[in-house]
Amino acid sequence: xxxxxxxxxRLLDAAEQLIQERGYHAVSYKDIGERLGIRNASIHYHFPxxxxxxxALVRRYRERLEQTLESLGALSxxxxxxxxxxxxxxxxxxxxRICLCTVLAAEDSTLxxxxxxxxxxxxxxxxxxxxxxxxxxRAQGAFQxxxxxxxxxxxxxxxxxxxxxxxxxxxDPGRFESITCRSVDALRSA
Numbered sequence: 001x002x003x004x005x006x007x008x009x010r011l012l013d014a015a016e017q018l019i020q021e022r023g024y025h026a027v028s029y030k031d032i033g034e035r036l037g038i039r040n041a042s043i044h045y046h047f048p049x050x051x052x053x054x055x056a057l058v059r060r061y062r063e064r065l066e067q068t069l070e071s072l073g074a075l076s077x078x079x080x081x082x083x084x085x086x087x088x089x090x091x092x093x094x095x096x097r098i099c100l101c102t103v104l105a106a107e108d109s110t111l112x113x114x115x116x117x118x119x120x121x122x123x124x125x126x127x128x129x130x131x132x133x134x135x136x137x138r139a140q141g142a143f144q145x146x147x148x149x150x151x152x153x154x155x156x157x158x159x160x161x162x163x164x165x166x167x168x169x170x171x172d173p174g175r176f177e178s179i180t181c182r183s184v185d186a187l188r189s190a
Contacts, residue, residue, distance in 0.1 A: 008046045010036055015057050020097040024054060024107050024115070051112040054104075058118035061100050062125055069129050077137030078188065084130075085180045088160055092176045098164040127153050134187065143187040152187070159183045 014035045018027040029040045029050065047053035068087050072080045091097055101122045108116060130153035137143035145152045163179035 007038075007042065011043055011046055011053070012057050012060055015053055016061065016100055017095075017097070019057070020100055020103055021095075023103055024111060051114055054112065054115035055118050058101065058104065058115060058122060062118065062122040065122070066125060069125075076142065077133050077140060078142045078184075080133050081130075081137070081184055081187070084133075085160065085184060088164065089176065089180070092164055092167050092173050096168055096171060096173070098168050099161060102161045102164060123157070126157050130156055137187070145187055156183055156187070 011032060014032050015027065018031055018035065029043045032043055033040050043053070047056065065087070069084070072083050075083065088099060091099055101119050104111060104115065104119045105123070108119070111119065127150070131150045134143055134145070134152050134156070135149035138145065138149065143152075160180060160183065163176045163183075166179065167173050167176035
């Protein structure tokens with residue numbers, strides 16, 4: 001890895017952590033620079049503006065999720081859903097953080113357009129993948145629910161995202177566990 005790539009990665013890592021902790025608008029290049037011990041000019045070299053940084057950060061976050069979802073392809077629908085929840089569980093257990101895009105979605109009306117588009121693409125990826133897995137699970141008799149699969153996917157995703165918020169605000173990761181276990185169980189056939 002080149003020094004420039006390494007610096008870019010470190011910048012994105014620091015920005016991700018800070019935004020997950022504070023929110024998009026509460027993080028500045030100065031905050032990122034202080035966390036990494038570098039000057040603002042170094043950040044501007046890689047990301048001329050905060051919008052560039054935000055869009056690149058969310059794109060990277062979505063691409064990591066895409067890789068995770070692709071790696072689950074050979075599993076049964078029930079196992080894919082369990083592993084999907086496990087990916088979010090790791091975020092909750094890392095310093096009590098929550099999904100980057102959940103934080104950003106709360107600031108949607110004030111985000112720059114390119115960042116908002118990347119956040120929407122992240123949630124579209126989640127919704128499309130969940131819809132497919134839930135529909136496949138229903139066809140195989142593993143899941144049981146009323147209504148269209150897309151609506152079941154929306155409910156599941158909203159519950160997952162809400163579980164992260166509750167776990168964070170209560171400082172109790174066990175809430176995430178309880179809520180998501182019940183959500184997975186609710187989809188399973190009796």
